[in-house]
Amino acid sequence: MFILDKGFAEEMIAHAREEVPNEACGLLAGVNGRVTKLYRCSSAEKSPYRYFVDAKEQLQAMREIDEKGWELLGIYHSHTHTEAYPSKTDVELAFYPDALHFIVSLADWEQPVIRAFRIVDEKIIEVKLLMVEMMES
Amino acid sequence: MEVEVRIPQIFRKYTGGLKQVKGNGKTIRELFNHLDLDYPGIKAQILTPEGELHRFVNVYLNDEDIRFLQNMDTSLGEGDVVSILPAVAGGGQLSAFSYQQSAKRAEL
Numbered sequence: 001m002f003i004l005d006k007g008f009a010e011e012m013i014a015h016a017r018e019e020v021p022n023e024a025c026g027l028l029a030g031v032n033g034r035v036t037k038l039y040r041c042s043s044a045e046k047s048p049y050r051y052f053v054d055a056k057e058q059l060q061a062m063r064e065i066d067e068k069g070w071e072l073l074g075i076y077h078s079h080t081h082t083e084a085y086p087s088k089t090d091v092e093l094a095f096y097p098d099a100l101h102f103i104v105s106l107a108d109w110e111q112p113v114i115r116a117f118r119i120v121d122e123k124i125i126e127v128k129l130l131m132v133e134m135m136e137s
Numbered sequence: 138m139e140v141e142v143r144i145p146q147i148f149r150k151y152t153g154g155l156k157q158v159k160g161n162g163k164t165i166r167e168l169f170n171h172l173d174l175d176y177p178g179i180k181a182q183i184l185t186p187e188g189e190l191h192r193f194v195n196v197y198l199n200d201e202d203i204r205f206l207q208n209m210d211t212s213l214g215e216g217d218v219v220s221i222l223p224a225v226a227g228g229g230q231l232s233a234f235s236y237q238q239s240a241k242r243a244e245l
Contacts, residue, residue: 023228041225050228055195055202058225075225087228093193095147095223 002100002116002127005134008035013112015040016078016104025051027058028074028102029065035073037064050089051077074116076102083107084115086124094119100127138163138213142172143220144179151179160219165196166209168219183221184209193224 008028015024027039039061044052053075065072075096079087084105086094094101097120105113118125142160144152152158158176162168166188173180183194189209190196196203197220203211213219 025225027225045226045228047228051226053225055197055204055222055224056200058195058222059197059200059202059220062222077227090227093224093227095193096225097147101227 001130003034003130003132005035006131007134008038009114009131011038011040012076012102012104012114016106016112019043019078020080020106021048022046023048023051023078023080024104025053025075025077027053027061027072028076029061029068029070030073031070033073036068036070048080072096072099074100074102076104078104078106080106084113086117086119091119091122091124097121138215138217140168140213140215140217140219142168143218145222147223148179148182148221151176151182162213164209164213165198165203165211165219168213193226195222195224196220197222
């Protein structure tokens with residue numbers, strides 16, 4: 001199970017909607033399994049069927065993640081018309097086995113769905129998401 | 138030219154777990170040839186069999202993507218930092234066939 005602050009879930013959905021007709025993508029960084037920052041990324045391929053995180057934005061995000069002592073907890077992208085389940089391409093290109101793959105499906109525009117998966121050695125394992133309101137400390 | 142090479146997690150099995158290693162060469166191409174002597178197998182993860190940068194691997198000289206420099210022929214200076222990062226990519230409906238085609242096109 002992965003605990004996700006609702007604010008980050010809403011941001012992923014907002015990003016996915018803004019990029020329509022194309023897929024949106026980004027990174028989630030955090031520590032001890034809790035997300036601390038969401039990086040909205042540009043896609044080098046503006047396409048309804050694929051995404052490719054801009055190489056420079058990826059380097060900048062990864063640098064900050066390293067400097068802050070965070071980890072890359074997740075990678076998110078949207079599926080504009082298909083379900084929130086990894087495609088064959090998502091599996092083939094899953095080069096970060098420790099990161100969860102969050103997929104936002106806009107197949108039902110009014111009720112977007114977010115699901116999370118671990119993809120290791122081309123095997124897909126769904127991880128249950130628990131959405132919570134983060135308590136301000 | 139001695140440079141520092143930052144290795145991403147999925148390639149650390151080739152470097153005995155090291156996050157960064159020393160490398161040398163006058164160009165990126167030379168660097169990877171030398172690196173493969175010290176860490177056999179790593180080059181095949183980064184380059185195509187024809188010796189060009191794999192479509193889904195990003196290589197940076199300091200902060201610049203080498204695709205926007207002189208790619209594999211980019212010159213190295215003493216103390217430069219070369220970072221390797223697998224791409225973050227995927228997509229909803231691209232078939233394996235078209236993936237291979239697009240990879241092939243990228244190599245041309």
